[in-house]
Amino acid sequence: MGVTDPAGPVMDRDEVDRALARLGQEHEAVETSLFALQDHAGRRLLEGAELTGVTKERWAAAEASITLLWTCFDAYTDALREAREIRSRRRWSSREDLVELTGLLRGESVTVAGGASGSAVLSESFTLAALVDRMNELYASSLDMVVAADAVWSALPARIDLLAAELQRTRRLAHSVGVRPGEHPSGDDLEGITATLTALREDVVRDPLAHWVPAGGGSAPGGGRPDTTVYDREARALEDVRREIEAVLTVRQDAEERLIRLRDVLSRADRTLAEARTARGEVLAKIAATEVPVVSGPPTVLQEQLATAAEYRRQARWHRLSPLLESLEQRAEDELLRARESLTAVTAPLAVRAELRGRLDAYRAKVTRHGLAEDRLLIERYDAARRMLWSAPCDLRVAEQAVWRYQQAAAELLAPPRVPEQYAPEDGGTRDDMGDGE
Secondary structure, eight states: OOOEETTEEOOOHHHHHHHHHHHHHHHHHHHHHHHHHHHOHHHHHHHHSOOOHHHHHHHHHHHHHHHHHHHHHHHHHHHHHHHHHHHTTOSSOOHHHHHHHHHHHHSSOEEEETOSTTOOOSEEEEOHHHHHHHHHHHHHHHHHHHHHHHHHHHHHHHHHHHHHHHHHHHHHHHHHTTOOTTTOHHHHHHHHHHHHHHHHHHHHHHOGGGGEEEOSSSOOTTOEEEOOHHHHHHHHHHHHHHHHHHHHHHHHHHHHHHHHHHHHHHHHHHHHHHHHHHHHHHHHHHEESOOOOOOOOOOHHHHHHHHHHHHHHHTTOHHHHHHHHHHHHHHHHHHHHHHHHHHHHHHHHHHHHHHHHHHHHHHHHHHHHTTOTTOHHHHHHHHHHHHHHTSSSEEHHHHHHHHHHHHHHHHHHHSOOOOOGGGSOSTTOOOOTTOSOO
16 A cells, blocks of 8 residues: 555655646647736737726626636646646655655646635645646636637728728619609618718627627637627628619610600500500491490500600709609500500401401302302392391391301302112112112
């Protein structure tokens, strides 16, 4: 059994040497990490920034943790130096030295002033191994805060500045085509985007952690990503405004051509309506017993809006001309379609009469080819139908009946004669139905 003390079994020389080597390596690793944290760009920015909100609170806690971390490291360094000095007294350490080294290396031999961060305890004792764990905890929490703030500062302000520069170019372009706040919705949108980006950049600089989304679970220090929700929303809004401005620019480039096309479409609609009104008078004079729809006049509101559009073009009010042209183009096409439908509806009785005339002449030509033109019944029915179709006003219902009767008479004469059933040959042969020599 080995000699024991409150720290446990007394370590032998080999165990002491191995422990000192391991603790020395840990000391170097902690020291390297501390200097890296000290030189971290994010930490320097945090020290010089005027912080607000959650970042201010967390940085105050992180500064206390970093201070405590250095205190722990200094205490660890002193304890490790003391252990090395005891070990270096003799090449072969005495039992008293080993007992003392065991207490230093395994016992709660290190006292740290200030205790845990945020604790009211004035001091706290640690073993060297526990002190390393404590320093690792303080380092991880401090680094997490520093890295998160640095990541937000590295990502968002530069992106906001680029978007703000694009916003300024868009505002100048919008101003050149008359898209201004209070006069066009896109002008108001640009003002809103400007205000939001200005406030966002200021908030990101002063409170970066308010724009940080930490990774879930036990992620490494700094695990997470910058929250770009507001930035992305404003970028999409700016893109929408840019498309609107491009549409206005397109209007400026081809406004005259579109106005000419509009005048042409409305002129064709007016001519079609005039033709429909003329045709209606002709139908009323030539066709009896039929309903002829009334033809309305051209809508004056479209002509008034066309004049307004031309005025907008002269005044270079492109932002107002753009939606007006789009509305006018659709309504002008609708008006032309309505005029054509009106003409078709009005002239439908004349089309019916023309179809009946064509049908009557076609059947007369057919019976003439078959040598039946002189048939008295056909002549009477043809003359009756022709008088009705070429007289004014023409009763289409009566005329259609007359054409049908002529068709029926012609069909009966043109049909092949029926052979009586008793004279029909049987089995493909012939026979004399007059008998066999009676």
